[in-house]
Amino acid sequence: xxxxxxVKTLIEQVLEEGRVRGLGRIHEVRLQIGEFSGxxxxxxxxxxxxxxxxxxxxxxxxxxxxxxxxxTCLTCSEAFHVESFRFVCPRCGGGNVQVTAGEELRLVSxxxxxxxxxxxxxx
Amino acid sequence: MSAExxxxxxxxxxxxxxxxxAWRRSLTAxxxxxxxxxxxxxAGKTSLLQAMARHWSGRPKMxxxxxxxxxxxxxxxxxxxxxxxxLTTGGACHxxxxxxxxxxxxxxxDGLEFLFIENIGNLVCPASHDLGEHxxxxxxxxxxxxxxxxxxxxxxxxxxxxxxxxxxxxxxxPFSLSAVTEDAHLVRSDLPVMAVSALNGDGIAAxxxxxxxxxxxxxxxxNLDR
Ligand SMILES: Nc1nc2c(ncn2[C@@H]2O[C@H](COP(=O)(O)OP(=O)(O)O)[C@@H](O)[C@H]2O)c(=O)[nH]1
Ligand SMILES: [Mg+2]
Ligand SMILES: [Zn+2]
Numbered sequence: 001x002x003x004x005x006x007v008k009t010l011i012e013q014v015l016e017e018g019r020v021r022g023l024g025r026i027h028e029v030r031l032q033i034g035e036f037s038g039x040x041x042x043x044x045x046x047x048x049x050x051x052x053x054x055x056x057x058x059x060x061x062x063x064x065x066x067x068x069x070x071x072t073c074l075t076c077s078e079a080f081h082v083e084s085f086r087f088v089c090p091r092c093g094g095g096n097v098q099v100t101a102g103e104e105l106r107l108v109s110x111x112x113x114x115x116x117x118x119x120x121x122x123x
Numbered sequence: 124m125s126a127e128x129x130x131x132x133x134x135x136x137x138x139x140x141x142x143x144x145a146w147r148r149s150l151t152a153x154x155x156x157x158x159x160x161x162x163x164x165x166a167g168k169t170s171l172l173q174a175m176a177r178h179w180s181g182r183p184k185m186x187x188x189x190x191x192x193x194x195x196x197x198x199x200x201x202x203x204x205x206x207x208x209x210l211t212t213g214g215a216c217h218x219x220x221x222x223x224x225x226x227x228x229x230x231x232x233d234g235l236e237f238l239f240i241e242n243i244g245n246l247v248c249p250a251s252h253d254l255g256e257h258x259x260x261x262x263x264x265x266x267x268x269x270x271x272x273x274x275x276x277x278x279x280x281x282x283x284x285x286x287x288x289x290x291x292x293x294x295x296x297p298f299s300l301s302a303v304t305e306d307a308h309l310v311r312s313d314l315p316v317m318a319v320s321a322l323n324g325d326g327i328a329a330x331x332x333x334x335x336x337x338x339x340x341x342x343x344x345x346n347l348d349r
Contacts, residue, residue: 002217002248010135017131027126031135038251038277085276086309095312109130 003043004051006105011048011055013107028061028111034102035069036085069102139253143220146255150238151345156338157238159256161278164244166264167288169197170321172239175334176204178327183335185237188226190218192243206231217248220255236338250277257341258334264289265296269303272310279310284317286330291320 014029029048033041041064048062069082073089074096080089087097134140150157160168172187179185186206189197198209208226210218223240240256242249261282263271266289272279279285285307287300304316317333319326341347 002215002251005219006135009139013133013135017129017133021129023129025126036277036280038247085273085280087280087311088309095308097312105135107131107133107135109128109132111126112129113126 003039004047006039007044007047007051010107011051014110015055017107017110018112022115023110024113024115025058026056026060026110026112028063030063030065030108030110032065032067032104032106032108034067034104036082036099036102037105039105041066065108067102067104070100071097072100073097139220143253143255146220146224147257150255151257151341152347153235154338154342154345154347155235155238156258156334156341157240157254157256158258158260158334159240159242159249159254160260160262161242161246161249161282162244162262162264163246163267166244166262166267167321168241168244168262169200171262171286171288171319171330172201172241173204174319174321174324174327175331176201178324178331183236183338184234185239186230186232186235187239187241188223188230189241190222190243192216197241212243216243216245217252218242218254219252223254237334246271246275246278250275250281258283258337260284260286262286262288263303265292265298269298269300270306272303272307276310279307279314282311282314284315284333287316287318288321290318290325291323 010031014026018026033039033044045062045064052060070079071082071087072079073092073094075094076089076092078089078091088095089097162168176185187201188208188210189201190210190212191197192212192214195209198207201207208230210222210226212218212222218240240254259282261278263285265287287303300318307314307316317326317330319330
């Protein structure tokens with residue numbers, strides 16, 4: 001299981017974005033997890049719940065959107081959802097297919113307060 | 124104060140991916156083909172590497188970085204044959220690039236043509252970690268069953284070759300080479316499937332020939348062949 005190390009990376013990136021963009025309190029982190037990313041959303045959620053409290057004093061919610069595994073057939077151009085991880089075109093039966101989505105682990109956005117100038121930036 | 128949505132749109136693995144890509148390029152520039160071998164525990168990765176080292180006996184020149192959770196037993200098996208470094212993960216179920224790089228720095232790299240990385244026995248997590256390899260090879264032994272490609276699709280989809288090992292045991296176990304090939308091709312239609320026995324040497328010459336051809340292709344693509 002490597003969900004913990006991914007969540008560690010995720011939290012580091014949220015903290016980094018917060019610093020660079022001068023964000024204040026973070027309420028929510030929105031993440032996309034591809035169906036074929038090799039990452040189990042429920043394990044990410046539980047790891048985040050545990051590790052977020054070590055990084056922030058206030059509660060930070062994680063919202064996960066699972067992105068379906070889709071592909072395009074390079075033979076007949078059919079775009080389709082890859083069922084049961086069978087990478088075969090449902091239209092022509094060909095196997096020369098390219099994945100178009102479903103492998104990502106993307107930090108989409110955060111719900112945060114903008115820091116006002118007088119609050120300053122905490123080190 | 125009210126909260127607002129701040130769009131970020133960032134791949135959280137982009138840095139790791141860039142690091143792996145940079146390392147792959149530096150290996151390419153030195154003419155070294157890097158092969159990441161993944162399998163479940165006991166499929167025969169170490170035995171296969173031993174058989175290859177015996178077959179090649181020094182030419183082309185290969186070295187091995189071998190991952191293990193706790194021991195250096197595999198490194199001890201390989202040490203009489205090829206330069207080898209043990210990577211001990213201390214419990215982690217897959218190798219990550221920094222550990223591999225660390226082992227690489229301690230390896231005898233002189234004149235190296237092939238670098239093999241034996242990953243931790245696990246068909247799940249190693250499939251999600253790019254170690255800067257040119258070729259990912261999934262090793263499956265006949266005692267594991269011919270239905271495994273569809274059960275571990277990521278391992279087979281992300282590999283560029285599949286080795287079916289222990290074919291000397293085919294008379295004793297219900298395992299069909301054509302069924303496993305068919306199942307693997309549902310996951311990746313162009314996956315080369317090679318059958319070998321690391322024990323008696325069957326198929327090892329063909330497998331080694333495949334690797335040599337892959338390296339020649341890499342050198343051609345990088346304009347390094349002369
Ligand atoms: N019969 C047979 N046994 C093999 C073969 N290759 C490996 N083995 C045995 O399978 C076991 C596991 O092999 P090992 O190389 O340690 O697998 P690894 O965990 O993938 O590195 C050992 O007892 C080997 O002797 C083979 O081709 N045929
Ligand atoms: Mg081994
Ligand atoms: Zn098609």
